[in-house]
Amino acid sequence: MSIVDPLPRSLGPAPTKTAINVRFMRYNELLALVPRWETLIDRCPWRNPCYEPEFLLSLLRAIDIGSVRVMVAERGNELVGLMPIATKQQFHLPIRIAETWRPDEAFDATPLLDSFWAGDALQACFKSLRRHGFHLLSLNTVSANPEFVSVFQTATTATSLAYFTRDQFQRAALRPAGGAEEYFQRVLSKNRRKKFSRALKSLESRGTVRFETAAVPAQARDWMEVFLDLEASGWKGNASTAFASEDDSLSFFLDMIGRLIDSEKLHITRLTVNRNPIAMLIDIRSADHVACYKTAFDERYSQYSPGALLEWHNVRRMFDQGVSLCDSCGDPDNELLNALYNERLDFQHLIVSLDRWTNFIPKRVLPALQWIKRRLPSQRGNESTPKG
Known part of the structure; x- marks a missing residue:
């Protein structure tokens, strides 16, 4: 970024x-x-x-x-x-x-x-x-x-x-200015906004839905282990591209996350249903800039688009965090991120x-x-x- x-x-x-x-x-x-x-x-x-x-x-x-x-x-x-x-x-x-x-x-x-x-x-x-x-x-x-x-x-x-x-x-990027609702009205089509709302309402039919960000270092360290399990349970685990798939990548992840937590440069956000995490996202902060580094979601909830809902929430979050620029870290052809983020790096x-x-x-x-x-x-x- x-x-x-x-x-x-x-x-x-x-x-x-x-x-x-x-x-x-x-x-x-x-x-x-x-x-x-x-x-x-x-x-x-x-x-x-x-x-x-x-x-x-x-x-x-x-x-x-x-x-x-x-x-x-x-x-x-x-x-x-x-x-x-x-x-x-x-x-x-x-x-x-x-x-x-x-x-x-x-x-x-x-x-x-x-x-x-x-x-x-x-x-x-x-x-x-x-x-x-x-x-x-x-x-x-x-x-x-x-x-x-x-x-x-x-x-x-x-x-x-x-x-x-x-x-x-x-790469898709975001420069938050004004309010999140006004931003979504401007950059997302009416149809896409309805899809997000319908997906969230459908998920709420399964139980209590919450978006949460780790508040203290100890909580972030606990969530880090949950993220690894969630990532390994999905397609990344099957493709051996999850952090837990290789000893060296796992060692890197644990060391890097620990250092970032100690430096207060890490944000871990999750989407839960009845307190069970079904999607998680890791942001790396550098001054007032943010890189949306990695995401993972529970594929058993794929019909509710939990990963997309969490990305949607995270963009909203950026407007309240004093962020001047956010790098999606996504592939150039990622259709969802290209829609949610209206800037390009x-x-x-x-x-x-x-x-x-x-x-x-x-x-x-x-x-x-x-x-x-x-x-x-x-x-x-x-x-x-x-x-x-």
């Missing part, structure tokens, strides 16, 4: 120029960096919860098998840039490619950069990767908002590096050359390889189809 602040900060006089140094760190070294890391988050013009300490440290501890290094850019004692880096194979090219790390558990790979030093920090990171033998940097699922695009383009222009935009997509996959000698790759080779990759399936399909 790399989200741009809607209003620029008053930054005061520009500080004096000091060299930016880049180094690579592992999990244990990062623990001592947390206070400066939090300061960097406050000075970054966009938000990315996946690279904040609670999320990233849990990923490194549970998911990383030792291949990820976190690149940090420092200006004296100031932390001015941070991004986890992994080695990536791209288009089967026989060269070393670095990528901003985004495992399946994460939803954003936009680097954290200090608003004062964003361009300088990014240039220093390019230079450091080049010194470590990398020829390309892949930034997969990074913000396409104007602030990040401007920083990225300034950095590549200043270093005469070429880049290729491989993919672009949008732009994302992209960028691949940048790290030295002038390989500029021809993002300029010519990658566009050609992508064209071939997209063309071949249709050609094969045409060849295998009998002509009548």
Whole structure:
């Protein structure tokens, strides 16, 4: 959820120029960096919860098998840039490619950069990767908002590096303003509003229906276990994509949730019938921004659309929580979320050359390889189809 602040900060006089140094760190070294890391988050013009300490440290501890290094850019004692880096194979090219790390558990790979030093920090990171033998940097699922695009383009222009935009997509989002009822009247069709109301009334025929949000840390920890059971009982469990399906993903979830609860950055909301939870939703909060991270529902109640009812309630909740922007974290083609959330966040996959000698790759080779990759399936399909 790399989200741009809607209003620029008053930054005061520009500080004096000091060299930016880049180094690579592992999990244990990062623990001592947390206070400066939090300061960097406050000075970054966009938000990315996946690279904040609670999320990233849990990923490194549970998911990383030792291949990820976190690149940090420092200006004296100031932390001015941070991004986890992994080695990536791209288009089967026989060269070393670095990528901003985004495992399946994460939803954003936009680097954290200090608003004062964003361009300088990014240039220093390019230079450091080049010194470590990398020829390309892949930034997969990074913000396409104007602030990040401007920083990225300034950095590549200043270093005469070429880049290729491989993919672009949008995610549903919400900027609460005014009242929830007025919002729903404006963005939802009359037919859809009636469907929500009918589903809720039908569910109420089964017993007492409540929407609840965990009020204290102990309650959130208890609900976390219920969420895991609920998720594993449905299609995610059958597809082995639930957090409880794999030891490493379960370890990540438990560690991450615990850290977020301790930092008061986690909201767990549930829908119950006769006190039995039938749908649950996890939100991650970063200042006044929210990412709707994961949902789960009891498939035995599918006819009442419990997941949709909880999403509907959660959007209503955002209007009462002082939230300036909410990322749905949903797939671009999720019809329900695209209807409930009337804004869109732009994302992209960028691949940048790290030295002038390989500029021809993002300029010519990658566009050609992508064209071939997209063309071949249709050609094969045409060849295998009998002509009548």
